[in-house]
Amino acid sequence: MTRHARAYRALVRAYPRRFRAEFADEMVRDFDHLVRDLGPARSWSRTLLDLAVTVPRYRLESFMEPRRSTSALTVTATALAALGIVAILTVDFAPGIALILVAAGVVVTQRSRLARSIRPPDPDRRRRLVRRGAILAVICVVSTTLAWIELSVSENWHGGKVVVYNALFFVTAIGAVVCFVGAIRSPASAASPPAGV
Amino acid sequence: MENPAHDPTRFLPLPQAQYHVLVALTAGEMHGYAVMQQVEALSDGVVRMGPGTLYGTLKRLVDTGLAEETEERPAEGDDARRRYYRLTGLGRAVCIAESDRLADLATRSRANLRIGTA
Numbered sequence: 001m002t003r004h005a006r007a008y009r010a011l012v013r014a015y016p017r018r019f020r021a022e023f024a025d026e027m028v029r030d031f032d033h034l035v036r037d038l039g040p041a042r043s044w045s046r047t048l049l050d051l052a053v054t055v056p057r058y059r060l061e062s063f064m065e066p067r068r069s070t071s072a073l074t075v076t077a078t079a080l081a082a083l084g085i086v087a088i089l090t091v092d093f094a095p096g097i098a099l100i101l102v103a104a105g106v107v108v109t110q111r112s113r114l115a116r117s118i119r120p121p122d123p124d125r126r127r128r129l130v131r132r133g134a135i136l137a138v139i140c141v142v143s144t145t146l147a148w149i150e151l152s153v154s155e156n157w158h159g160g161k162v163v164v165y166n167a168l169f170f171v172t173a174i175g176a177v178v179c180f181v182g183a184i185r186s187p188a189s190a191a192s193p194p195a196g197v
Numbered sequence: 198m199e200n201p202a203h204d205p206t207r208f209l210p211l212p213q214a215q216y217h218v219l220v221a222l223t224a225g226e227m228h229g230y231a232v233m234q235q236v237e238a239l240s241d242g243v244v245r246m247g248p249g250t251l252y253g254t255l256k257r258l259v260d261t262g263l264a265e266e267t268e269e270r271p272a273e274g275d276d277a278r279r280r281y282y283r284l285t286g287l288g289r290a291v292c293i294a295e296s297d298r299l300a301d302l303a304t305r306s307r308a309n310l311r312i313g314t315a
Contacts, residue, residue: 015249019252019253019256022252022256025278026228026229026248026252026279026280027248027249027252028248029230029278029279030229030230030233031248033230034230034233034248046247047247047248047249050246050247050248050249051249053250054247054249054253055249057253058249058253
């Protein structure tokens with residue numbers, strides 16, 4: 001390997017890990033060919049510009065990668081919404097509403113046009129949302145059933161338990177509906193196009 | 198009912214880099230460096246891709262089902278370590294749709310410019 005290729009390999013480390021694992025060897029090999037065909041000066045001027053443009057872009061895409069960003073932001077939004085409901089039921093209306101508004105802000109940011117334009121395509125989105133919605137729906141039904149059973153056999157209900165069951169019901173029910181609506185609006189997987197298209 | 202994911206117009210307008218790579222792959226399956234050279238040749242040297250843009254674009258095309266990696270090696274003596282790519286049926290349909298769209302745009306543009314200069 002030439003010293004130019006070695007230097008380029010060191011710079012390729014700036015790309016996201018998954019992209020690097022998939023393409024680093026090919027990129028370095030192609031750069032080596034480029035140096036041989038165009039000479040070092042032209043190869044470096046082309047490649048440094050390429051690095052300056054693509055490294056931040058792929059880093060951002062990696063950060064917005066559907067599984068990672070959607071999961072992290074969804075968990076954050078759900079936790080904030082649950083805390084908001086609990087706050088309304090136990091503390092006061094104002095802090096609860098504030099938390100719910102922050103949760104809504106997180107969801108709006110996550111679903112924004114800008115976020116969607118940066119996010120790489122996710123062919124499994126529909127399947128993933130259906131699976132997540134089903135899990136939330138099951139949790140909602142089970143927790144509500146448990147609450148009804150407990151309510152029918154015990155009269156010893158204290159505020160904390162009511163709050164927890166209510167929060168669980170609202171969060172899982174809203175989450176399931178959001179997931180199912182998202183799944184309906186997502187295109188089906190493009191992984192296996194029909195023959196002869 | 199036809200799957201909307203397979204509707205070529207859903208991909209339009211294609212980003213410039215993706216369109217150039219698709220056009221390069223219409224010549225047949227090829228490895229990354231050959232795609233890079235083909236893109237430069239087809240654009241008369243106007244579009245010059247670096248390795249980062251090229252493989253990011255190829256990854257995007259593969260992820261969206263417009264191109265695919267192939268195990269076969271088209272020519273004897275090709276480097277076995279190289280990864281080869283080719284168009285899928287959907288990729289071909291999208292390339293045709295984007296070419297038609299651009300041709301239509303060029304026709305309208307020329308017509309308007311002629312009217313403007315008349």
